[in-house]
Amino acid sequence: MGGKPVSTAIHFISAGAGSGKTYRLTQKLNDLLSQQAVSPAGVIATTFTKLAAGELQERVRGALIDAGQLVVANEMEQALIGTVNSVCGEILRRFAFEAGIPPDQQVIDEDQGDILFYRAMEQALTGNKSTIRKMNILAQRLQIADTQTKQQLWRQEVKKIVDTARANNQSPDTIRALGKSSADSLLAYFPPAIDRKFDDELLGAVNHALAAIDTEYDKTQDTSKFVSLLTGARAALIHRRLTWPEWISLSKGKVGAKSRDHVAPLIDIATQFASHPQLHKDLRDFTELAFAIAADSLIAYQEMKRQKGLIDFVDQEQRLYQLLDNPTVATTLGEELELLMVDEFQDTSPIQLALFLKLSRLADRVIWVGDIKQSIYGFRGSDPSLMDAVLRRVIEQGNAPEILGDSWRSTPELVAYANNLFVPAFSDTLGAEQVELNPQRAPLPEQPAVETWRLQGGRKDVRARALAGGITSLLDSGRQAIDKHCNQPRPLRYGDIAILCRNHDNLGEIANALADAKLPIRYKRPGLLSTPECCLALACLRRLVDPLDNLASAEIHSLSTCENPEAWISQRLAYIEAPEKPAHSWLEDMQGPLANLKALRSRMPYLTPVEALRTAIDAAGVRESITRWGPTPQRTQHRLNNLAALLNHAQDYLDQCKAQSEPATTAGLILWLRALADAEEDTQASGGNEDAIQLVTHHGAKGLEWPIVVAMDLCTELKPRLWGLTVLPSPSPIDLDDPLANRTLRYWPRFFGNHSTKVEVLDTITESQDGQNALEQEVQESKRLLYVSLTRARDGLILCMDNKRASGPWMDTLQAGWMLPDGDSLILPDGRAIPCRAIELVETNNVTAAPPYQPFWPEFPGLPDTLLSLRKNPSSVAPVESASIGEIITLGDRIEVNGSYDPATLGSALHAVIATTIMGQQATSRILLDYGVHEVISIEAADTCCRRLIEALDDNFSPTAFYTEYPLTYTTPSGQVVTGWIDLLVETEEGLIVIDHKASPRGRSEWEEIALSYSGQLDAYVEGLRTCSSKPVISKWIHFAVSGGLVSVI
Amino acid sequence: MAPASGKIRVTLGLKADGPLPEPLRNSLGEVVCGPQGLLNLLETQLGIPGNEASFTTRLIQYLGCVDSAVQPDAFYSKSWDADPFSVARTLLLWRDQWYEAGWQGAFPVGVPARLADLAAIEVIARESVAPGIGQRIQRIIGLLADNPIAIESIALRDSLSDYPWLWQRLIEATGAELLHLPEVTPQADPSTDLGKLQRHLLNPIGQKLELEDDGTLVAIEADAACDTTSLITLLTRQHLSGKPDENLAILAELRGDLLDEAMECGGAPRLGFSALSIWRPVFQVLPLACELLWEPLNPTAMVQFLSHPVGPIPARQREVLARTAAEVPGIGSERWQDAVTECLEREPESERQRFADNIRYWLECPRYSPQEGVEGQVLADRAERVARWLTGAREACEDAALQSLYTIALNQAEEFVLAIERLREQGRNTLSRDNVLRLIEDVRGTGAPVVDREAQVCPDQPRAYPATHAGTFYTPMDRVIWWDCQAADSVRRWPWSRSERAALTANGVMLQGEDEQLSWLGKAWVRPILCATQQCLFVLHGDSDRHHPIWDHISSVTAKLEIAPATAPETMARLGLSYANMEPRSLPPKSRWWQLPPDLALTDRDYESYSSLDDYIHSPYKWLLKYAAKIRPGSLAAVNDGSLLNGNVAHRLYEHYFSEHDNIQAIDVGLVPAWVDAQMPTLLKCEGALLLEPGRQAECEHFIIVLQQSLVSLVEHLQQAGVISVSMEVHGEGIYTGGKLSGSIDLLATTGDGREAVIDIKWGSKNFRRDSMQEGSYLQLATYAQLRLAAGAPSFPMLSYFIVSDSHMLNLAHSFFPNAEVINPTTGENAAQYWARFEHTWRWRKAQFDSGLIEVTVNGTEPTENSEPGEAGLPMPETSDKFNDYQFITGWGENQ
């Protein structure tokens, strides 16, 4: 089945920043559902985040309830609303058999996928040491390595190739061929290789220079460094392992004036490195090998996942993409799918885009929502040009997009500012109607809409402190924010402000300055394990696992008591003087966290790693200690949130072990957390609900909004993506049936280390067509990022500039020289004036005064002395010491039992025979068979057991009723609950008789002893009967069914 | 006349198998239960054995059936090839669901393919798989026809139509009188917020409900679930002691175990919530033991195995072995042998052999390629041995709770052996690592709860009533807390297409519709609210995926329902909780100096080494903590990796090399790479196993190349210098102004004419070494020179660093190695002068130590005038807290 023709039904909603996208979506869904145009079970909707999915679900449900559609609202549980991957996963799970995959595939997330991929790469290279070594050597020479750790990065480069190839739906075979084309295209820019003995010549020149340079004579720093470089270079040259960046460094010959002549010949040779045949060969080898390994690794990775029954996000997309061609699947989905909604389509990867196109054919209605102006994830694989091409094609086919033209977010002044900035800036690709928004909010004339803050100072940290001062004054200035919910002005709060930076380092710098100024902040940052709160928590866990870890003891003690180190160190020194105590038990015999942890250690066999962490935190009173620290309520909240973040990371450990099917232990958790911290992935709580200034990258600000937004780093350099991996544009026009056809990847190794200027061959490449294309792409993406950033503010936008600069590469992409206000008003190009402000800020030591910190803690009433377990099981009640044996009624001979058998099973079977017989069933034969004791005891014998009991009861007690397997529930005076089943309760005129059956084969000589051992249980029943029944209990008996006796217990 | 048979009265609720939020009535002959409870009751009354087969057992049985039935064109065959366990599990669940919807185990011809394929398996499975719930119900229905039972009545809290089809038939088949209990009705005063909401939920009035905030309806929120648990504990305790006559119910559909932990911590009786987990330590022993079977050895698994709370090697032995395994990752090194010997020597003579064998069995076993796999028999042996250990441990332990865990683990080990046997019968003799891991997962099931923790009661006090599903509410409760109010129910979406559904229905498989399930949930979700008479408190958490649908519902029908921040003081006040102020305590600040009581004399050490002396003068706080106070990290902190590990392995390799090649000048460096290649596998296994971990091969290969290059370079330097003999790890003793020195020199090179060079071998940090030499700071080399002098060296030895990762030799102001880089200290002083400065500095520090003054040279502190040893001393770096184990006990910065 071919499906409906692509895109006929695609309804685009183009939703510019702040244009009420979520509102519109909710409305649209609500309309369709309320009018029964679609049913919840027929809805598939994808969103970019889990949070957004939950929110959409909630809002639609709310709208339906408001509309009185309670039933439909409840049915919303059936709608498939989630992230792209959860939706793909769901569909794939449903059609696993059609896809030929295991039905309970474990889905692995990206981190888990990474680990697995590297293992797969390794497997692909197993037995191929020479390739590994070759790559190692190439990577060493090309310096594809981490500058800090010197770790080689070629594996990471290969992984990037694979990731990108997969996101573009490329097969291993395709990948394999790309190495050659990449190398060809790069070397085309190089001068031809010259057949010369470059290395030997260079070595000669190096030796010459080393001999000639006199460091006593030329004492400059440069020369000394260069000599060191030369010493290393000489050895490297001899062993053929001089790196290309070192070649380039030599070519720059940075020495003192006195030594310049000595290095001239050296520079001359080194400068010609681009003609070195070895460089050409290295570049080609590296590129071709990288792609070859990528192809092999991809195959191994797929195989490994298959073996382990795992599937990753991209697999889900690819599998589903293929699966939609399966007739059964297409038919079934076609039957069911009434509405397909794709939110944030501009953030989809190429394969996702292709998938959505295909899925769209199966749906009755299709809605795609997004904003191509906000496509800023080029760096992680989305491709705006592809999206643009697809959109164009779809629109050409007669689908006029719906453009949301109103702005609900920002003040009219800010909307006007953005319109004036971005209509011209996007005019090369978009019409004004796709950019311009009509303001819907009331104007805010008394406050500046856009401000320029010029931060004084030559160093970053100085400027950051100036910014902190600016923020402090802003908060003190009585500035108001318009509350989003009630639309009324109210004083500005910390949480109303966001500061946007280009990268995490800059955020860190600002964070320090704001923290010094005592401004509360929240942002996503690593370093969780070095926070005092997590240090304390982990010390508790370590202590629990390892009783010898007395560093943990010291940490726990120090952080719980906050004593000066002098005090506890003296105490420790005195302690270890006393020889009788083991050094590691220090502090364990004092009441306190260490004693509690010691007590907890006996529970370790029960506790999962996460439980161990939680109980350790509880036992050592970590939350209480943390709460005392302060020094502000916000900080305390953040600390508590960090503790929750630690627990989440711990849960991640379990999830990862689960995904790899590997064992998880508490020791493993500790090691894992340490590795996390080493990799700087121990993220702290981001502080969703803390009233604090938010620090976030420009990219991270997408989808968010704040009353005040401070935009930093507007002068950042552009970084065209020319080196490393690039996806070349699709051939046009796009084929909507196969939008990913003929996509190509290119990889150019970054062989030049930190050198970027004064290298001829690099300049050539930058100026080439490839270089210019990359630059143009970067300019477009930079503009979109600016669009995202500068439209986040609701009430006020603050542009921060270093004092010295009036503009810079990033902001220049808008070509709006007027954009920085320098007075109280800014005249926009369309003639409109908006209120503005421009100030200069210098470093201050202003510290926001915090009121004295007063922690509080729940007042727990004193601990109860004893806690009993709620349930009391009659059979576990201890025998009553005063019990004795009363009457004994003999029922007959021992019943014949044969062979070996499990006494408990025989007992149960006899129980069942007696019970069913009393109820009037004739089930003995069935029961003996069911219990597998038909060869142990005959039907007649079993029936005899029962018959003779009933006869004896009839003879002795004149019963009026039998209650068999009879339930009894009561609460003891102390509050314990007893629930039990009485084997047989006999009612007589005089009262009740309790009988408990035993199938013990032992002889009558042992009856008394056995019967007495059940006296507690019988008493428990009697107590219950007294509570629940008005009839007195007249006697209690143990019935020995096999050996034939009724023994009364008194 | 025969006596009458007494009958039981049953009250049935769909979710009533779990805890019920209501006081337990004293009763005789009455049962309140859910479907499972009813099923058990009926089986008891019919005399049917109750011990059902575990799902794993049934899965393995069913797997065999699919195996014999599978056809290449069966719809599941491709998936089956990929993963039989997973397919069998799904198909088994499907056919169980059919039985539970009335299936009789067969279809007529002409049904859709998937149905026919399953029916084909069922021809075998019907007889050979232990019955599931559906089959059990069907059998009971059959027996009820002519077997009288003793149930008088069944009172239904949920209407009959809310039950799946077959259950309805079962209930009817009992022949008991069916009492239809009324649905829960609003219980609160209609004039209160709560009362209004209750009525509004049942009969929406079309406009938003105006609330008055009278405290009957309260919602609070915190970022994470663990932020509200102690609040609930407090609330519970105060409620129970302050209002003993008022009932309190706590509903936690998810994560209730967190509440119980908090209750325990806050001294309140636990409610009996529990979480199943597969991660209980007892269950990790089998997988850990299997992880040790693979080549190369997984050192992390080994450390885990050894530091686990339980295991088949006695804990006293594991403690020693764990520390060794952490420091020297691998097996077979000298250190390892020593550790094993140490363990054994502590055991009685007669037991030693047995313990030695035991250690060898678990740790020094043959290892197998993870891809090619291991024979099933080897695995079965291991599992049986684990089982034997578990049996012994279970017998030895007194604690019933732990015994029950051991029993579960034992079952797993036995199932594992069975599964291997079954696979062997199918001709699968070897199992890859992935196979083993999955097999363990398959036998592991859903795990176990925290068995040593059960619900409690405080004598003579009322208790709070826990609930795990909204639908269990039936009885009025004064106060209801809906904790962690997040979406928990998922509606079962059937995997069948429309035509398959039609065929199923036509053949008597009456699957419950999604809409029917939802409509019951819609009723169930409002019950906790309706049951509340005085107050309903919602506790929401930011870390949940999605709010509970009922919460969406409430918030959309009410105006001004505020969500209060759970941890704010106002909220506590509002909830009537008493919180006490406590003394704030600032984190210990950083301080450059510690003043110990001056009378606290620190005991002198017999010997100081280079590293202790370095700490003594540069980082007195470290010396104090490490050597005087003996504060040491535990073994997990000792897991060695990175430069430290690389450096150790390089040392060991060189040592080995020079012990085999004593004629330095005769060495052919061309042979070095091959020699290194030949040595490395064993060396890594013994001492560098972390580098053999999966995913690190490239790093490891790079490491080997670096070692080859560096060794070549080192030998060349030695040859060029005319060195004829080399000794490594040369132990020496000496004296310094404060006492005795000891240490071992990495490498001592001697030329034919008796000149000596001392080389310290460093893994990396070339620039750091170069800079410190230039600044005239090289304590380590200088210490070694002292050792040489004390040993009677003829002259002051030449001092050099050799940096392995760069194959770079740094000469300290000499050209002993002619092609090395020469560093001349800018101070212009020679090593003897340096040593004099050092001794001066030492005495200066000693005076400080004697007066109890300890300098804490950590980042974030500033030197003071006391930090300056004066003209004759060494220049002191401002801070020295690299590689600082003690960073968390030496004070905190203001923003930390």
Ligand code: SF4
């Ligand atoms: S946040 Fe404050 S200003 Fe905004 S709606 Fe709520 S009460 Fe009104």
